[in-house]
Amino acid sequence: MYYFDPHIHMLARTTDDYENMAAAGIIGVIEPAFWLGQPRTNVGSFIDYFDTLIGWEHFRAEQFGIMHFCTMGLNPKESNDVEMAEGVMKILPRYCQKDNVVGIGEIGYDDITPEEDRFLCEQLELAKTLNLPVLVHTPHRDKVSGTKRTIDVIRECGVPEHQVLIDHLNEQTLPLVLETDCWRGHSIYPNTKMSEPRMVKLLQEYGIEKMVVNSAADWGISDPLKVPKTADAMRESGFSEAEIEQVCFENPIHFFAQSGRISVDMVKKPLIDQSKTFNDNRVLRGQEPIIESKTDA
Amino acid sequence: MSDLQALKTEYLALLDSQLDADQRAWLSTQCRSILEAPSPEDALLNASAAARRQCGDSLLKAHASTELSLTEAARLVLILTACTDLDGPERDTLLKNFYRYGDEFEKATLLKNLYQLDTQGALLQLTLQACRVNSLLIFNAIALNNPYPAAHFPELNWNQLVLKSAFQKLDLNAIAGFDERRNSALSHMCLDYAEELELADREPIPSLWRGIVLNDVDEKGCDFFARYLRHADTAHRRGILKSLSSQRTESQQALIALQPKLSEGLQREDDADCRALLTTLLK
Numbered sequence: 001m002y003y004f005d006p007h008i009h010m011l012a013r014t015t016d017d018y019e020n021m022a023a024a025g026i027i028g029v030i031e032p033a034f035w036l037g038q039p040r041t042n043v044g045s046f047i048d049y050f051d052t053l054i055g056w057e058h059f060r061a062e063q064f065g066i067m068h069f070c071t072m073g074l075n076p077k078e079s080n081d082v083e084m085a086e087g088v089m090k091i092l093p094r095y096c097q098k099d100n101v102v103g104i105g106e107i108g109y110d111d112i113t114p115e116e117d118r119f120l121c122e123q124l125e126l127a128k129t130l131n132l133p134v135l136v137h138t139p140h141r142d143k144v145s146g147t148k149r150t151i152d153v154i155r156e157c158g159v160p161e162h163q164v165l166i167d168h169l170n171e172q173t174l175p176l177v178l179e180t181d182c183w184r185g186h187s188i189y190p191n192t193k194m195s196e197p198r199m200v201k202l203l204q205e206y207g208i209e210k211m212v213v214n215s216a217a218d219w220g221i222s223d224p225l226k227v228p229k230t231a232d233a234m235r236e237s238g239f240s241e242a243e244i245e246q247v248c249f250e251n252p253i254h255f256f257a258q259s260g261r262i263s264v265d266m267v268k269k270p271l272i273d274q275s276k277t278f279n280d281n282r283v284l285r286g287q288e289p290i291i292e293s294k295t296d297a
Numbered sequence: 298m299s300d301l302q303a304l305k306t307e308y309l310a311l312l313d314s315q316l317d318a319d320q321r322a323w324l325s326t327q328c329r330s331i332l333e334a335p336s337p338e339d340a341l342l343n344a345s346a347a348a349r350r351q352c353g354d355s356l357l358k359a360h361a362s363t364e365l366s367l368t369e370a371a372r373l374v375l376i377l378t379a380c381t382d383l384d385g386p387e388r389d390t391l392l393k394n395f396y397r398y399g400d401e402f403e404k405a406t407l408l409k410n411l412y413q414l415d416t417q418g419a420l421l422q423l424t425l426q427a428c429r430v431n432s433l434l435i436f437n438a439i440a441l442n443n444p445y446p447a448a449h450f451p452e453l454n455w456n457q458l459v460l461k462s463a464f465q466k467l468d469l470n471a472i473a474g475f476d477e478r479r480n481s482a483l484s485h486m487c488l489d490y491a492e493e494l495e496l497a498d499r500e501p502i503p504s505l506w507r508g509i510v511l512n513d514v515d516e517k518g519c520d521f522f523a524r525y526l527r528h529a530d531t532a533h534r535r536g537i538l539k540s541l542s543s544q545r546t547e548s549q550q551a552l553i554a555l556q557p558k559l560s561e562g563l564q565r566e567d568d569a570d571c572r573a574l575l576t577t578l579l580k
Contacts, residue, residue: 037431041397077429110429111457141460144489171496172489192497 005227006030006252007214017224018064024228027269028067032106035075043087050095059278062270071103071135072096076110079119102256105135109146124157133163133258147173183255187216188226196233212252305377323351328378341379345372369406389419405438411445418449447474456483469504476543484510488518503536511548523558531568538574
């Protein structure tokens with residue numbers, strides 16, 4: 001079975017991770033734009049980062065047989081630097097039009113400040129204008145209030161709920177989102193927040209419709225294999241292969257297919273050709289390049 | 298003499314007895330360079346960058362409140378020197394640029410001392426940004442043993458500082474001005490967080506209970522109190538009882554409702570501190 005991870009920050013991960021992900025059956029990922037771990041200080045940093053998401057990282061993923069898509073957005077933390085945030089909002093529409101960009105995100109709240117409110121609304125409006133789906137991050141702190149406020153803002157802005165995926169949900173916040181038409185994202189981490197057994201319980205209790213799982217793996221302690229591991233946990237609990245495929249492959253792709261730039265038919269394992277370069281840069285360091293042909297696939 | 302000059306005199310006197318001769322000479326030379334430089338800001342940044350190699354990380358002895366190292370105290374003297382003859386806006390710009398161009402340790406030095414350097418809260422936005430970083434060095438500098446947040450943070454940001462401290466498993470008892478800034482929204486956030494942790498088979502830190510407003514506690518909150526009053530870890534029992542004790546005057550009705558659980562607690566409690574707190578609460 002193949003898997004799809006719709007929320008993973010591959011820029012922070014190593015080539016070992018790509019190899020392990022490919023070996024585990026992950027053939028596609030979506031990398032949302034986010035922050036770096038410390039504040040960016042100028043719009044140029046965003047431009048370089050956005051270019052990397054659609055450039056080098058897209059190339060790097062393919063070198064290991066994984067399709068790479070991304071979402072573009074101004075993250076909630078950096079919304080609080082208003083001058084810079086206004087600069088980012090000027091360049092964001094252009095980046096949202098790029099080929100491998102399948103949505104706006106990850107946006108939402110961090111501290112739930114008025115500034116975060118403003119730029120969340122502006123990006124929801126942009127999503128409406130460009131008819132793109134939106135990946136919304138619920139805050140890691142004050143989750144319940146943040147999720148309630150998120151739902152309120154989505155309704156106030158008038159973006160269609162089915163075009164919004166609210167992520168990082170848990171037992172406290174999923175019931176709130178189930179009262180909407182939004183999609184339901186869950187980030188599975190080692191040791192914290194949400195685990196495979198807890199996720200299986202949620203799927204057993206609430207069903208698999210519009211349910212999405214991801215690893216949200218980034219530069220912190222996280223595991224890029226959490227989607228296949230969740231699939232294993234579902235299997236052990238008696239879910240059918242069709243149900244597992246729906247949650248761990250089809251659902252995320254169907255959600256982002258609302259962009260018109262990705263579909264289940266389109267997501268296939270790319271043939272690896274490590275003889276290629278990206279601006280004369282390659283992932284190899286003296287190794288023999290792997291070059292797959294259609295007969296290998 | 299201005300307040301900042303008096304502050305500089307105070308710290309110079311402290312450092313004078315604790316730096317060795319070479320270190321004192323270095324500091325004196327740097328202060329002179331800053332005063333004579335066409336750009337005091339540049340001279341400050343250059344001197345500050347070298348300060349840790351010169352002064353080291355030993356603690357400054359006999360300082361009243363925030364713990365500072367010799368380097369941090371020396372950097373404070375350098376900053377105060379650069380602030381000489383600057384008006385309010387010029388000083389604010391200097392401090393912001395010191396933060397902007399400083400490394401983590403320099404940023405931490407500034408944050409620890411802002412309560413003395415910025416009594417009006419002009420640099421509030423800078424401190425709010427500091428709360429958003431992932432660096433514990435920087436976050437601890439603003440969150441712990443620092444009067445600045447209690448004096449200047451709006452409630453929303455104060456609550457987020459407390460919650461983030463809990464996330465980082467810091468001791469909330471080290472947050473200055475905590476009891477005075479406790480509020481209902483924070484209380485709900487703390488209880489929601491405790492519930493979230495239990496869903497993940499983890500426990501809150503014992504000092505989290507300090508954030509609970511007793512008068513706002515609902516059935517869920519009472520259930521937490523009851524369970525953690527019976528907790529095997531004394532730190533949790535003590536945490537709850539200290540929180541209740543600090544709210545005794547304004548929460549008498551709520552305490553009356555808790556009397557049965559407190560009485561049960563006293564019967565089985567064997568820790569002396571907890572017994573003393575329970576006895577007081579039951580009076």
